Amino acid sequence: MSDELIGALGRWIDNPEFRADVVKFLSLSQDAVDKLVALIEKHATFDVPASEIAEFKNACGLDGNGRGILAAARLIRSSVRRIDQDERRESLINFAALVGVESFVPEYFSAFFSALPELDNEELRTSAIAIAPTLADISLNSDLRVVSDPKVECRLVPVVFARLEFDEPVAGQRALFIQITEDSLEELEQEIKKTKEILQIVRSRFGLDILARGDGQ
DSSP states (O other), rough: HHHHHHHGGGGGOOHHHHHHHHHHHHTOOOHHHHHHHHHHHTTTSSSHHHHHHHHHHHHOOOOSSSHHHHHHHHHHHHHTTSHHHHHHHHHHHHHHHTOSSHHHHGGGGGTSSSHHHHHHHHHHHHHHHTSSSOEEEEEEEEEEEEETTTTTEEEEEEEEEEEEEEEEEEEEEEEEEEEEEEEEEEEHHHHHHHHHHHHHHHHHHHHEEEEEHHOOO
């Protein structure tokens, strides 16, 4: 019941700022909840651009920290989704009363606590790749290197440099610079081609297009 929801929220339940944001969230009107659902489905995340958070607050007549309200909504949604559907309504009513929400209508939040395809797929994809650092960006540059040669004064050798940027530090750095030989470049091209073919087969066979591509389209 409410104890289950409180237990899922853990230490956050005693945070005054969190409780204040929870009250604002659970006091939203039906229209405001629908706007919130549309907003997070549009971006497939609760990490919404500041400009759109401001628009949401203005449209719903909210005051306070908009990002804090979204953060509270995210934590509550995650916690509620772990509770059996038959117990969610009563659990939410008891929880709303506990934190001091004066007017809480569970039916207003039915869509918010239901499956949200864009958000759920993105969270599943993020969970799947969280096991290791993820390559966030890559750039290749060709250059000519001057090298000495016993037979001639000097010569120019073509080289390829790759800059790999990750979503978290690797060996203390977010970006690594490596050199790729022409032979390795050809091997890399073949490996990428084979991997793309495998991903296409997996997407077609198991319907994992969104997860495999990771672009939310």
